Amino acid sequence: MRFTHIALQNFKPYEDAELDLRDGVTVIHGVNGSGKSSLLEACFFALYGSKALDGTLEDVVTTGEDDAEITLEFVHAGGQYRIDRRVRVSGDRATTAKCVLEGPDETIEGARNVRKAVASLLRMDNEAFVNCAYVQQGEVNKLINATPAQRQDMIDGLLQLGKLETYRERAGDARLGVEDVLTSKRSVLEDVESQIEAKEDENLHSRLNALESELSEVTSKIERYEDQRDKARQTLEAAQSTLDEHEEKRERLAEVESAIDELKAKIADDETTRDRLTERIRELDENVDELDDDIEAAVSKTDLDEASDDALAAARETLDDREAEIREELSEARTKAQALTTQADRLKERAEDLESRAKEKRESAEEDEAAAGDAAADLDELRETQADIESSLASIDETFEDAPVDRGDAADLLAERRDTLSETRESLAETETELKNARERLAEARELRDAGKCPECGQPVDGSPHVDAIAEREAAVESLEANCESLESKVESCRSAVEAAKQLEEAESRAASLEDRLSLAEERIADREETVESRRDAAETKREEATELEADAEEKREAAATQADRAATVKETVTALESDLEALSDRRDDLDRVESLLDDREAAIDDRDRLREKRETLAEVNDERREHLQDRRDRRAELREAVDEDAVEDARSRKQKAESYIGQVESDVLPDLREKRDDLQSKIGGVKADLERLSELRERREELAERVDALQSLHDEVTDLESTYGDLRAELRQRNVEILERMLNETFDLVYGNDAYSRIRLDGEYGLTVFQKDGTALQPEQLSGGERALFNLSLRCAIYRLLAEGIDGAAPLPPLILDEPTVFLDDGHVSRLVDLVEEMQRRGVKQILIVSHDDELVGAADDLVRVEKNPTTNRSSVERTDAPDLQSALADD
Numbered sequence: 001m002r003f004t005h006i007a008l009q010n011f012k013p014y015e016d017a018e019l020d021l022r023d024g025v026t027v028i029h030g031v032n033g034s035g036k037s038s039l040l041e042a043c044f045f046a047l048y049g050s051k052a053l054d055g056t057l058e059d060v061v062t063t064g065e066d067d068a069e070i071t072l073e074f075v076h077a078g079g080q081y082r083i084d085r086r087v088r089v090s091g092d093r094a095t096t097a098k099c100v101l102e103g104p105d106e107t108i109e110g111a112r113n114v115r116k117a118v119a120s121l122l123r124m125d126n127e128a129f130v131n132c133a134y135v136q137q138g139e140v141n142k143l144i145n146a147t148p149a150q151r152q153d154m155i156d157g158l159l160q161l162g163k164l165e166t167y168r169e170r171a172g173d174a175r176l177g178v179e180d181v182l183t184s185k186r187s188v189l190e191d192v193e194s195q196i197e198a199k200e201d202e203n204l205h206s207r208l209n210a211l212e213s214e215l216s217e218v219t220s221k222i223e224r225y226e227d228q229r230d231k232a233r234q235t236l237e238a239a240q241s242t243l244d245e246h247e248e249k250r251e252r253l254a255e256v257e258s259a260i261d262e263l264k265a266k267i268a269d270d271e272t273t274r275d276r277l278t279e280r281i282r283e284l285d286e287n288v289d290e291l292d293d294d295i296e297a298a299v300s301k302t303d304l305d306e307a308s309d310d311a312l313a314a315a316r317e318t319l320d321d322r323e324a325e326i327r328e329e330l331s332e333a334r335t336k337a338q339a340l341t342t343q344a345d346r347l348k349e350r351a352e353d354l355e356s357r358a359k360e361k362r363e364s365a366e367e368d369e370a371a372a373g374d375a376a377a378d379l380d381e382l383r384e385t386q387a388d389i390e391s392s393l394a395s396i397d398e399t400f401e402d403a404p405v406d407r408g409d410a411a412d413l414l415a416e417r418r419d420t421l422s423e424t425r426e427s428l429a430e431t432e433t434e435l436k437n438a439r440e441r442l443a444e445a446r447e448l449r450d451a452g453k454c455p456e457c458g459q460p461v462d463g464s465p466h467v468d469a470i471a472e473r474e475a476a477v478e479s480l481e482a483n484c485e486s487l488e489s490k491v492e493s494c495r496s497a498v499e500a501a502k503q504l505e506e507a508e509s510r511a512a513s514l515e516d517r518l519s520l521a522e523e524r525i526a527d528r529e530e531t532v533e534s535r536r537d538a539a540e541t542k543r544e545e546a547t548e549l550e551a552d553a554e555e556k557r558e559a560a561a562t563q564a565d566r567a568a569t570v571k572e573t574v575t576a577l578e579s580d581l582e583a584l585s586d587r588r589d590d591l592d593r594v595e596s597l598l599d600d601r602e603a604a605i606d607d608r609d610r611l612r613e614k615r616e617t618l619a620e621v622n623d624e625r626r627e628h629l630q631d632r633r634d635r636r637a638e639l640r641e642a643v644d645e646d647a648v649e650d651a652r653s654r655k656q657k658a659e660s661y662i663g664q665v666e667s668d669v670l671p672d673l674r675e676k677r678d679d680l681q682s683k684i685g686g687v688k689a690d691l692e693r694l695s696e697l698r699e700r701r702e703e704l705a706e707r708v709d710a711l712q713s714l715h716d717e718v719t720d721l722e723s724t725y726g727d728l729r730a731e732l733r734q735r736n737v738e739i740l741e742r743m744l745n746e747t748f749d750l751v752y753g754n755d756a757y758s759r760i761r762l763d764g765e766y767g768l769t770v771f772q773k774d775g776t777a778l779q780p781e782q783l784s785g786g787e788r789a790l791f792n793l794s795l796r797c798a799i800y801r802l803l804a805e806g807i808d809g810a811a812p813l814p815p816l817i818l819d820e821p822t823v824f825l826d827d828g829h830v831s832r833l834v835d836l837v838e839e840m841q842r843r844g845v846k847q848i849l850i851v852s853h854d855d856e857l858v859g860a861a862d863d864l865v866r867v868e869k870n871p872t873t874n875r876s877s878v879e880r881t882d883a884p885d886l887q888s889a890l891a892d893d
């Protein structure tokens, strides 16, 4: 197995690192803390995950980062493999977010699964890996200080000898299991044997014979008694049938007698009924006579010729015709009365409607009249207002007769005069300023002159060439003062002119508003005049309309009265016709009475005839009954003779005797015998079952004996197997111990080469002893630090070789990894270490990874890898230094 590539991201000090690993010796170098050990740890972690860590999972993630990723590629047994792991930190916990092993045949996911797969590929778990292939920094004493038992476990584990122990234990378990079964089967067999003995002691066959002969005796007794009993039953039955026969005859006699009684009673009954019928017939005859009288009286009330159905029908037809006529007339009269009443009502309604409309018109006329009155009053007021406004306007117009402008131009005049006033004021102000300046200049000139200087230029002067200047300035002042005065008076006159124009303007605007009011008043006057006229006209028209409507209403009322009168006349006709109908109904009632009397009479006659017939029938029936009665009496005489009392007595005593015999046999003798028989039968059944059980037990004994023999031989085999596994392991271990001891001695000689020690002994229990030349034994712990380091290296390399040779290339071992192996070594021993590395290579170790600063080891490298840490970012990087540059790289170091 060889690593081919490792890639890291945020693993411990690494930010982003990638490295191809090749065959041969790779030396990783760099200063302390640059990240060399971390690179090896990364390989180990990639293979085994958290189990490969001393610390916790979050330690592998670069402090301050959330994710770390590690990818390791390797070849193994000719296949390419790749492991990807990602660790994620969240909060203060880290978890494996991804873990995948891609192999040539399958892809495995999940940290546990990947770890198991790696352990089975390499045939070593993480512990075995550090014990064999990966010599960690500072772990010099681990194997030296271990107890022999720990060493034994470790080396047995690496050599898979532990499996033989497992098999031996399993064989042991199997042996114990077989022993358990064997013991229990044996005790069952003993139990069965003692049961057989007990059964054989019981003499089962002779007991069976005795019981069977007793049973046959009892059975024949039972048969005899049952025979006797059956005979008694026959006797009993014969007696019983004699008794039954007599009983039946007696019953029949009783029946005949009661039939005779019944017949007699019925005959008497029917005779009574016949008497009653005769009486009833007589009553009905009388009833018919009475009805005849009634019919005659009823007919006389009608105009019937005779009391017959035909005469009745004819009379009814006449009545029906008459009724039809009356009803027709009646319906006509009713319709007409209804029509007239309706007309009268309508006319009355119409008259009322017209009257109310006339009333409305009159009321409306009143309202119009009142409105006209109001308008007329308004009109008076408005005319007064009009006159007032007109006189005000006239007085304003008078004002304008003397004015410089006409009404309408006063506003313009005012504006014009105001402009003139302000212009004049401006001129005045300018002139005043000029005057002030002139006065100042005059004063200056006078001061200069008084100081004897030129008033013009201020230079001292002789004579008075500039006196003229002062006179000019005085004249200017005077003229300006005169201008001021005239302007002031002009301002005054302008101001009063403005005042006058203002008054005119005010009068003008007042006149405008008066004119507006005047035109408004005129409009309203016109409006009121129109209202007065139109409302008065309207009132007149409405009154005329009202008069017309009232006349119309009067007419309608008269027409209504006429129709009401005519309706009353027709209603009288209706009443008369209705009383005619009533009279007809009376006559119909008379006819009904005659008819019902005729019906009664017919019914009475029918009744009488029916009763007569019934009376006849009864007489016939009674005659028949009397004949039957005679028959029954004859039969009774016969039956009385047939009953024989002596025979009955004899049968009775025979029956009694038979009954008592049967009772005794059935209730005492037979049950006893049967019980005895059942008891015997069940005893025989018991003995037979015992015999069967005995033969079963004998069969079971055979089976058990066979099974016990088989278990015994199985037990012997399993015991053999158990001891074979134990022997085999001891033998193999002994062989391995011998080889390991040889290899250890070879390696130790190679790396130490000191004359003080003669050899190292590894005993069967993996105890280690070092012998000095003089034969004194030393424990490895007693060696010096450097010696222990060399001893440890020798032991590791020996184990590695043992495995590599023992496994015979079937599963090539992982690379040999040494972290700082030179720490305790002096220069001479470093050279020997180089020899050891070369020797290992010669012996077929394909890939060796060494972390070291040592120049000599660096020199022995096929490949040199340099690890550096950026001092500012504190992140490590890794770089391969190719062989040609090796020397120069070393020179810099």
Ligand SMILES: Nc1ncnc2c1ncn2[C@@H]1O[C@H](COP(=O)(O)OP(=O)(O)OP(=O)(O)O)[C@@H](O)[C@H]1O
Pocket (backbone or CB within 6 Å): 011, 012, 013, 030, 031, 032, 033, 034, 035, 036, 037, 038, 039, 058, 059, 060, 061, 062, 063
């Ligand atoms: N989780 C982490 N995040 C960042 N840096 C870390 C982390 N864990 C360790 N380191 C840093 O990595 C460095 C340790 O690296 P390592 O032990 O590989 O150094 P080394 O080159 O083997 O040193 P030496 O020669 O002293 O053995 C230390 O500087 C440490 O601060």
Ligand SMILES: [Zn+2]
Pocket (backbone or CB within 6 Å): 032, 033, 036, 037, 137, 820, 851
């Ligand atoms: Zn280190």
